[in-house]
Amino acid sequence: MTLYHFGNCVALLTPYYFTYKYSGLSEYGAFWKCVQAGGIYIFTQLCKMLVLATFFYSDTSSSSSGEFNFFAEIFRCSVDIADLLGFALILSRIPGKGHSKLITAGLGWATAEVVLSRGIMLWVGARGTEFSWIYILKCLESNVLLVQHITTATLIWLFTRHDLNKALKPLVSLLLAVTVFKGVWLEGMIHILAIGPWLTVAVKALVAAIIGFCTLHIYSGLAQQIGI
Amino acid sequence: MNEADSFAEIFRGGLPHCLLIVFSMLLICSPVMPSEFEVISMTKFDVNGQHFGSRVSAISLEARSLYSWNTSRHCVLTRLTDLSIHDFDKLRQNAGGLILMLPANILDLDVETRELVTILEQSMLSHAVAVPIYFAPYNKDLEKIIDDITYTTTDSVATNQTALGQLIVTVSANRYHINVGGGSIVANKNSKVPIIQGELIPNQLALKPSESVTDGQKLPVILITANLKTFGIYNDYPLNADAAVLFALVELFSKVHYTSSMAPKYRLKFLLSDAGLLLNFQGSKKWLEVDDNALQNVEFVLCLDTITESLSNNPDNALYMHVSKPPKEKSSISNFFKLLKSAAEKYSNGLAVEGVHKKINLADSKLAWEHERFSIKRYPSFTLSSVKSPRSPIRTTIFKNDESQIVEHTLNASRIIAEALASFMYKVDSASGIFDGELAIKEENLLPYFGVKSILHNNDVKDAFEKYLSNVKIIYDKPDSRDPDFMFYNDHDVKLNVYRVKPAIFDLFLTIVIGIYLLTVFLAIQYFPRLYEEVSKLSKEEPVGQLNGHSSERLKMKSH
Numbered sequence: 001m002t003l004y005h006f007g008n009c010v011a012l013l014t015p016y017y018f019t020y021k022y023s024g025l026s027e028y029g030a031f032w033k034c035v036q037a038g039g040i041y042i043f044t045q046l047c048k049m050l051v052l053a054t055f056f057y058s059d060t061s062s063s064s065s066g067e068f069n070f071f072a073e074i075f076r077c078s079v080d081i082a083d084l085l086g087f088a089l090i091l092s093r094i095p096g097k098g099h100s101k102l103i104t105a106g107l108g109w110a111t112a113e114v115v116l117s118r119g120i121m122l123w124v125g126a127r128g129t130e131f132s133w134i135y136i137l138k139c140l141e142s143n144v145l146l147v148q149h150i151t152t153a154t155l156i157w158l159f160t161r162h163d164l165n166k167a168l169k170p171l172v173s174l175l176l177a178v179t180v181f182k183g184v185w186l187e188g189m190i191h192i193l194a195i196g197p198w199l200t201v202a203v204k205a206l207v208a209a210i211i212g213f214c215t216l217h218i219y220s221g222l223a224q225q226i227g228i
Numbered sequence: 229m230n231e232a233d234s235f236a237e238i239f240r241g242g243l244p245h246c247l248l249i250v251f252s253m254l255l256i257c258s259p260v261m262p263s264e265f266e267v268i269s270m271t272k273f274d275v276n277g278q279h280f281g282s283r284v285s286a287i288s289l290e291a292r293s294l295y296s297w298n299t300s301r302h303c304v305l306t307r308l309t310d311l312s313i314h315d316f317d318k319l320r321q322n323a324g325g326l327i328l329m330l331p332a333n334i335l336d337l338d339v340e341t342r343e344l345v346t347i348l349e350q351s352m353l354s355h356a357v358a359v360p361i362y363f364a365p366y367n368k369d370l371e372k373i374i375d376d377i378t379y380t381t382t383d384s385v386a387t388n389q390t391a392l393g394q395l396i397v398t399v400s401a402n403r404y405h406i407n408v409g410g411g412s413i414v415a416n417k418n419s420k421v422p423i424i425q426g427e428l429i430p431n432q433l434a435l436k437p438s439e440s441v442t443d444g445q446k447l448p449v450i451l452i453t454a455n456l457k458t459f460g461i462y463n464d465y466p467l468n469a470d471a472a473v474l475f476a477l478v479e480l481f482s483k484v485h486y487t488s489s490m491a492p493k494y495r496l497k498f499l500l501s502d503a504g505l506l507l508n509f510q511g512s513k514k515w516l517e518v519d520d521n522a523l524q525n526v527e528f529v530l531c532l533d534t535i536t537e538s539l540s541n542n543p544d545n546a547l548y549m550h551v552s553k554p555p556k557e558k559s560s561i562s563n564f565f566k567l568l569k570s571a572a573e574k575y576s577n578g579l580a581v582e583g584v585h586k587k588i589n590l591a592d593s594k595l596a597w598e599h600e601r602f603s604i605k606r607y608p609s610f611t612l613s614s615v616k617s618p619r620s621p622i623r624t625t626i627f628k629n630d631e632s633q634i635v636e637h638t639l640n641a642s643r644i645i646a647e648a649l650a651s652f653m654y655k656v657d658s659a660s661g662i663f664d665g666e667l668a669i670k671e672e673n674l675l676p677y678f679g680v681k682s683i684l685h686n687n688d689v690k691d692a693f694e695k696y697l698s699n700v701k702i703i704y705d706k707p708d709s710r711d712p713d714f715m716f717y718n719d720h721d722v723k724l725n726v727y728r729v730k731p732a733i734f735d736l737f738l739t740i741v742i743g744i745y746l747l748t749v750f751l752a753i754q755y756f757p758r759l760y761e762e763v764s765k766l767s768k769e770e771p772v773g774q775l776n777g778h779s780s781e782r783l784k785m786k787s788h
Contacts, residue, residue: 004735005730005735005738008735008738008739011739011742011743011746012742012745012746014746014749015749015753017747018749018750018753019747019753022750022753022754023753023756112519128691128727129407129727129729130727130728130729131407131727131728131729131730132728136738143749213763216759216760216763217763217766217767218767220760220763220764220766221764221767221769223764224767224768
């Protein structure tokens with residue numbers, strides 16, 4: 001019965017497969033590229049951990065009590081800039097054409113994140129006797145993260161393009177900043193408004209959709225311009 | 229094809245071994261996050277071949293409220309105060325387990341509820357119980373769970389009659405799975421009931437020169453006995469006012485013996501044993517068997533039993549003298565009774581002394597009072613108690629009143645008994661007030677003895693006896709290996725785990741919802757190229773946009 005619940009949670013992660021299958025990645029044989037992108041994700045996270053452990057004072061007592069510490073979050077998010085470097089690394093190292101390159105980077109990154117950060121929690125927790133909504137919520141949230149990571153990959157790609165319209169450059173930078181510091185402003189807002197867990201996922205999905213749409217708009221313009 | 233190659237490439241290296249290790253590690257990881265609570269198991273013991281308390285200890289069942297359980301696959305989780313005798317009678321045979329949450333403070337309850345609790349206690353202690361019973365100390369989280377299971381069931385019965393409503397309730401209901409560990413319950417081979425006796429020998433100096441020590445030994449004996457209650461429905465220490473009174477008497481009379489110049493006409497013997505009523509007064513039975521001629525020259529046996537009601541609902545302020553046959557006029561018991569009455573009139577604050585006569589029922593498996601053990605052997609004996617009926621549930625309760633009330637009542641009672649006893653022993657007028665002034669019984673004399681837990685506990689009792697008495701002896705009553713009179717059982721510390729679970733139908737329901745969601749996502753991805761086209765059109769209108777129809781066509785192709 002509880003294994004069934006675990007199955008339910010895993011079923012919620014099927015959009016990853018859909019993305020892979022129906023965006024054309026499977027036709028390009030991009031599986032290995034996704035795995036490589038995941039490898040770079042792991043490398044980036046290790047570097048981040050190293051930096052966090054070395055330079056930042058970890059206040060475990062405040063984070064465990066569930067309080068929102070503004071400055072600690074800002075520091076944490078500034079380390080997340082490393083994520084952007086990771087994306088840049090993926091985009092520069094892994095060959096690919098046009099759209100598929102971006103989806104490969106985003107999907108590989110997101111999959112590695114899901115497996116590494118949610119996998120054990122799901123396996124141990126969702127299979128247990130105790131029922132909790134948190135596993136379903138986490139799985140839904142990873143769907144949102146998938147959209148967000150593909151968006152981030154696109155933004156980084158746009159950022160590195162020299163043929164991007166100069167007028168759009170500040171907008172791309174702004175969107176990147178918004179994405180990186182989402183931990184501060186979005187979590188802070190959720191904390192202040194005391195939004196419940198279900199609504200939190202909905203708000204995150206909405207934010208990801210808005211950023212995604214803006215990015216898509218900019219991207220489609222450039223894509224037509226350079227003809228991919 | 230290419231994909232398959234990629235897969236093969238992964239598995240060619242040492243990856244499967246890594247995966248094996250990872251999966252075995254994951255399997256070891258046990259599920260976490262249950263709510264854990266302290267629980268106390270109900271006492272388990274045998275007396276005269278009857279079993280009390282369940283011999284089963286483990287529970288792994290669904291938690292149900294008192295109103296919704298129906299099979300032995302349900303474990304009932306409820307408050308002690310909600311349980312009625314009728315419910316308990318059904319539960320103790322048919323349910324799968326019973327977990328009772330104790331009230332936060334027994335003194336906050338009203339009189340009727342308290343009475344009910346004690347009656348329930350008595351019922352638990354006098355019936356064989358097939359199901360495991362645990363008591364959980366008051367806990368807010370546990371109370372929430374109890375409220376949750378009670379609320380869900382009553383609600384579903386009351387309001388939702390339609391099939392859809394029923395379905396929604398079934399799907400959304402929280403269920404709880406209860407898990408109590410606990411190993412096998414084995415009889416404790418070292419079960420024993422300790423009995424301690426001591427004697428107050430008259431002051432040598434007070435004796436006349438012609439009387440020698442041996443003459444002192446020939447004086448008639450007054451035996452005072454009491455029992456230490458060492459357990460109740462669970463393993464805790466009930467109020468032991470009787471032992472406190474006994475110790476107060478020991479202390480007082482040893483003082484009197486050494487200070488007064490009067491020579492007593494009697495020897496005083498004291499007997500204290502563990503576990504009285506619940507073990508059918510095994511201690512005094514054993515003592516009578518061992519010391520056959522100890523009571524050859526006995527004046528009377530005075531048993532103390534529940535001198536103070538530990539949970540007095542309405543203290544009727546009386547001291548009852550229970551006898552097995554009405555004492556004859558001029559006999560020592562009737563004399564003592566009269567002295568007790570006059571002492572009560574003089575010193576007590578409205579404490580009445582009454583005599584109660586109850587014949588010994590030999591057909592009963594259990595004796596009603598301790599003095600019956602002595603009366604059967606034709607020793608003159610009686611019991612002093614504050615309860616009138618031997619069936620009073622107060623005698624076995626584990627719950628206590630607040631201490632100040634108890635101490636006051638106990639002081640009062642011990643004063644009367646001491647006065648009556650002194651005037652009987654020294655043949656003085658009861659009005660003389662021996663225990664005034666220097667010899668007065670004070671709270672300080674009594675208080676330390678309320679903490680006495682068992683005769684073997686830290687040697688406290690032994691030390692106290694040796695300080696004041698001579699011929700102190702501890703004997704042990706051990707059950708016969710083939711036909712044990714009584715038996716104790718080993719207890720384990722156990723924890724109660726409550727898991728929140730959902731019914732099977734809930735997960736089915738969830739699968740359907742997830743299926744719908746996935747379908748939506750699938751369609752969204754299918755239609756993504758169309759969205760892209762629309763966005764492209766938007767971008768086209770901008771001056772920078774250069775038309776290039778290739779991209780959208782290509783995306784379309786990919787999606788097929």
